[in-house]
Amino acid sequence: MQELKIAFVSAPYRCFDKNRRGGKHPTNGIMILGGDILDKGLVDDVKIFDGAFFNSLDELTSAVRDYNPDIIGIPGYTDSMPETKTLFENMNNIPIKITGGPYSSARIEELLEYTDVVFIGEAENSLRSFMTLIHQDMQPSEMQLKEIKGIAFKTKEGEIIKTERSPVVHDLDSISFRGRELTVDYFPYYRIANYRHLSDNFTSIMGSRGCNSSCIYCCSNLMHGKGYRFRSVENLEEEIDFINRLRKYQGLPSLESIKFDDDDFFAREDNEFFKLCEMLASVGVTFTAFASVNASNENKIRIASECGMRSVFLGVESHEGQRSYIGRGSKGDFTDEEITQMLELCREHGIKTSAGYIIGFPQETIGDINMTIDAMIHIPVDYPTMNILTIHPGTYLWKWQQNHSELYPDIKDNPFTHVDRKKWPGDPDGLCSPHPELTKEDLSRLKTKAYQKAYTDPERIYRLMKTARTPQEAMKTFFAFNDYYSLAVKER
Template sequence: MKRVLLFNSPILFSDRKDIFEAHYTGIRYGIASIAGNLRRNGIEVKILEPHYQTVEEIRDIIRRFEPALVGIPAYTTEIYDAAGTAELVKDVDPRIITILGGAHITALPGETMDNSPQFDIGVLGEGEETVLEIARGKDRESIDGIIFRSGPELKRTTPRARISDLSELAEPAFDLYKLENHRNMKFYGGSGLFLPVESMRGCPFACVFCFRTIGRQPTYKDPVSFVNELESYVDRYGLRHADFIDGTFGVNKDNALAICNEIISRGLNLKFRWSANARADTLDEELIDAISRAGCTYLKLGIESGNDAVLEKSSKGITTAQIRSVVRICRAKDLFVRGNFIFGLPGDTEETIGETIDFAKSLPIDHVNFAILVPFPGTEIYRWAKRGERGYSLESENYQYYGKQLGGALRNSWLSSRQLQLLQRRAYWKFYLSSPRRMREFASFLNPGKALQIIKRLFTGVK
């Protein structure tokens, strides 16, 4: 049977431009899930975490394991590192089949394969069943959801149907990671083993800045099955914090309430803490109360703007009044809240961004992420910029510059990149210096190795 080696992330070769979005070293749920599905079907699989090995050690692991297939994931900002990783794999053994997965290849399959000859196959969308069929040696033309090389040509197959019941998937193979590397993660409520978990996939909303890699139709895990998984992680691994990676927890209120009630009924809310992504229009007092009682300590709210006209033009589908109401309830339930904001959205001006900064300061939230709009491939913003529509155009197609804390990838006709960068720094400065508590929270989560760089960028404007 073929052996499969999965990289948790690409090897870091390039000089990442974004000091805020440092090379991600946490466990990637998608890789763990693909590994679990392969193992359940009798295929030997290994997960490699390149952050914890030297390049020579990685070469040696590949030589000793002798995989037939190597899978590498990549976000847009990682695509050059992913190509470098595949090149290293081919250098060790050119017979190895290299597979690329993730949002970038899903959004730009042809361009990515044209620009990255190191890859043999691209997996588009969900990867569990697709990678299994590749590993079993199924004829590539009959494998749905891939793009592959056939001589000098690229061939793309029929899109793969979505996995309708996520409960049918194998449990993610977290045990294939060196979990000791992930046991000292800091989070609200303490520190300890931090694992990503998933109760649903898909996003039904139409925000112009977001690429829905999986699709718009939500699919779910059965609440009891999902909580069985959580209980298993507590018992087997000593889970202390679960990060729900669902695009929006609460899209299906009944499902979310069932999860919370199941956690509470088993007493798991006393054994681990969790965090989730949310929107103001999918939360109400009943659900927030259940979330809090079930052990959630941290909600990440997609707020985006403090101006209602900008929210409407961005197809966000929420209002500042809804946001203010939900944040007030979260504070009353002792939930920590991070507000996520974006500068440069349709209709944004220096004045509206000033309103957003003031709005953020006025909310009882603990952390903020002030991003500069990025034209990620697959988004409506990317399509507008590519066609030069609505005042947008592409400043750069060098994906190293597509970090959300950078700016520089997108040009618009009313605010320069430099203006957006200065407004972003002003926003961080005004928010975190608005109270001693916020400054303490900011300092407590700084990576010591990056602290000086971050402080210089935020408070002095030095790059």
């Protein structure tokens, strides 16, 4: 059999806050999948094409065509679906087209219009089975495909077959991290957002999967189920060592920083958490992570700081009165006072804080939105962010919106078929307004108002200035604040 080649491609990500300089690193999902099937000998050659590192969609398309793979895999995300569709449509010469990810998992029928197989939820187990089959026959039968759990495909007669859901990967240590080999050419071009207060000599790492909450706007439960699964500290240390060996071979310095892409870094049991922090200190890296108020305590914050944590991101989401409705589960079960206590502990231990707020929930009144804006100002977060709600397919809110389409003038007589930026321009790009009564322009004005208030707040400016402990930290603080301040003044 001839050499089997697969290209994993990530479409360029469209950040909502386009004026804010964000981070840049390869998409973890395709890197993990590519490395896993390579390590298990299920493919002869794998190449990763991450759109973040290309100057245009045409340049990305040309690079994939030059590689000429047998299989192309592109994950589906709401923000980049038009680019994803264009990429697939421009790859007619590639025999097999596959997709996965949150949007694809929720919009199977739509994706099968221009792909061959959709992988639903976590794809490691399903992809291993699929690649084992493809290794035997590049044109597997429908009966063979039906034996693979966690996929959907279309028969010759046009019937969509959706197989039994594949179980999640319980032993995360079993997933290979050889995908790092596939991204070495990108290493010198990684960038970390200023508000993270880390070095650009960094990487992102998946240390766990899952979440205990069921936030009504989030796809995590759709993809990973509910509850946490953690990689062992030893396995994480092995990956860090592997990355450093690759960097040394490339003539690059060792890692200086890590961004953990976990839903809640503090959710580990205490002894495992302290063991992880001690390991990170021993390898000499600083780090940042997402965290919840409920899982944090003074001891964890102190140890994390002593071992290198420089910043943390919290999902506050809304004002206190509607937080439990939005963040159903542990992430919604905390008060402004509890948030403030955590923030003060972080400040005391030198950890910079950022937090996300969202406006545009369907049941919100203007009063609710203004209360959320007020919370963004008075809760002492260093770098608060405000986003307009995106109602993603597969979430609770998506189902609610589809069941109440009569409330939405934009979709009442013209149902959603795909992300369409011409039909629905503005934030959220390519979707109708998330609010049945407020237009995108209304929400955009409220978002700008929030940034203007938050980043011209004298108390916030003073707190940030007085907590800078070194000239380097002062510079990071200045640039991070300026990134957000640009959003505050852009429409003045």
